[in-house]
Structure formats: C-alpha cells, structure tokens
Amino acid sequence: MIEHLPDRLDLIATAEAGRVLRGSVAVAEVERLLPVLTSGQGALQVELSLGKDAGGTRFLAGTIEGEVVLRCQRCMQDMQQPLDIEFRLGLIRDESAVDKLPDSYEPLEVTAEPAILADIIADEVLLALPIVPLHKGSDECQAIVEAYQPPPDEQRENPFAVLAKLKQKQ
Template identity: 35%
Template sequence: MMSRTMAEAQLPKRVDAIKLVTVSQQFNADIDSKQLTRLSEAVEDCVAPVHCEIRFERDQEKHRLLQGSCNTSVVMICQRCLGNVTIPVESSFQLGLVFDDDQAKQLPKRFEPVEVDENGQLDLWSVMEDEVLLALPMFPTHPEGDCQFKQPGSKPETTDSDDKRPNPFDVLAKLKQK
C-alpha cells in the first residue's frame, strides 16, 4: 500500500464520528470540490479543492465536537459588472455531534448541531460542503477598482423613436373630450 502525505490525502466521505471523537482524530485533507454537487450548482466553477483542517474531540463538558476550518476558491458572477470573479471562501466552525433533536437542544449555543445516524456515522463531505455554502458571499463583487463596471453617462441617451412613440394616454384624453 502506497502511503500519501497529509497534504495529498483525500478526506474520507463517511466516517464513524463517535469513534473518531474517542481517539481525538485529526484530518488535514482535501475534497475534490467538483464532486460536491450542491456547491457546483451554486457557483460558476470550482477552481480549487476544499482544503479541510478538522479535529474530532470532546470539550471540557464532554460534548462531542467537530471543529476546524475549510477553504477553497470558486468563480461566481460579479453583481456589479456581471463578469466572472474568483472568490476565496473560508469557514471556521464548531459543530456539536448529536444523535437527535433532544441532544441538539442541550448543546451550548456556541455549537451548531450536526446529527449523526444511529450508528454514529457522518457524511463528512456533506458537512464540509454545508460550511462552504454558508460562507459564500450573497453579493459577490470584484475588489474595489478591479471591476469592469462602466458608469452610465450623466444623461440618458434618447433616440428619435422615443419621440415618435404614441402616448398610451392619448386615447383617454380623446374620450374625456367627448
């Protein structure tokens, strides 16, 4: 079996989250962003893998946690000039691993609950995809000065056809005269 360095490692898709908490597992690995369907649909292009630095652990109050960060780069449409803009996306998170809604309600507010299945399994890719989606800007734009946005002229352009167009209220004026 060929060993891979940590930077080249692919993040496992499904994991036994409860077991990983028990052994305080850490990952420094990537997900091929093009395989994340919801992310691909939300942006024009995924141009970098989603790099994840995460750790499974317990806090002092014995809550099971998934903590860390993820980052990537995506291409979105600039809301100013409608051109493509590459956006760096970063997210830091503290997630509480729970089995049900009752456990979620008992989590301190600083933790966002993430539900594992009855066997403690977690779709890690889906969780990381959620974090990236939540970090996407609502109104992506180029940095100030880089945008291709053209300011309209001070006076709107008029054409001869504007002058010749009939006024729809002329009909009402004629009726009123009768």
C-alpha cells in the same frame, strides 16, 4: 496523529477516539456547492478535528481554506471568492439535544449512517459565501467600469456665456 480525509466517516465513533484529519478536497467533488459556482476548478484545504470536550460534548471542529468562483451579480462575470472558514459543530443524535449543546457549538445532527464529509464541507462553505456576490471595485468589476462617467466640471464656465455677459455690459 493526522490522517487523510476519508469520503465518509462515523463522526460519533471518531469523536470518541479523538482524531485530526487533513486533506485536499477537489471543489468538483463537493457536489452541493456546484449549483452556486461558475466553475468546479480548484481544491479546498480541509482540516477536521474530532473529539470530546471536558463537558462531554462530542465535537467536529475544522477549517476550510481555498478559493471558489462565483458569478458577480453586477457584471455577471466570474469572481474569485477566497475562503478562510472556521467552524465548531457539536454532534447530536437528535434535535432534542440542541438545547443541551453549549453555545460555542453549532448543532450537527448525526444519523446512524456514516456522514458524507463533502456534504458537511459544502454546508459550511455555503454559510460563508456572500448572499449577493459582487466584485469589490472597478479594478475587477466590468459593470462599474462601463457605468463610470467623469463628473461634470461645474466650475468651468461656458465660453459663450462669458461672451454674452461681456456684450450685456457694453
């Protein structure tokens, strides 16, 4: 059964029950993300699957797709950063449980309060973003276009130098 994404969720109880949640989240609502973005426009497509694996680990697995706008650190203009994120989190109640978590999961510590899904989404997106955002090439990056200079043509001889050589021979 696929349900709409709520704002907050009791992760442990939902994992016990086993659920798939899917929805579109406005970038502007993912508040922790906004400081690194130049625009809050757009939306992220999010799918979360909660359950318990054969070993008894409660998990939150998911995908996040969409696009955010970052600032290129070379030309300081906007750049579109596509997102195609997959994550697999093992739900733990306290840090001491990290050691018991299978390697295939990243730990997510769960408190007694229902988790704010936008915060979890923000953390996963932040992990996936480049540390130094840069346009890929001169098609997009204004700084590369401005810095570009044609390579000097070393093969072509200066016509005056050619004349000087001819004069020396005479």
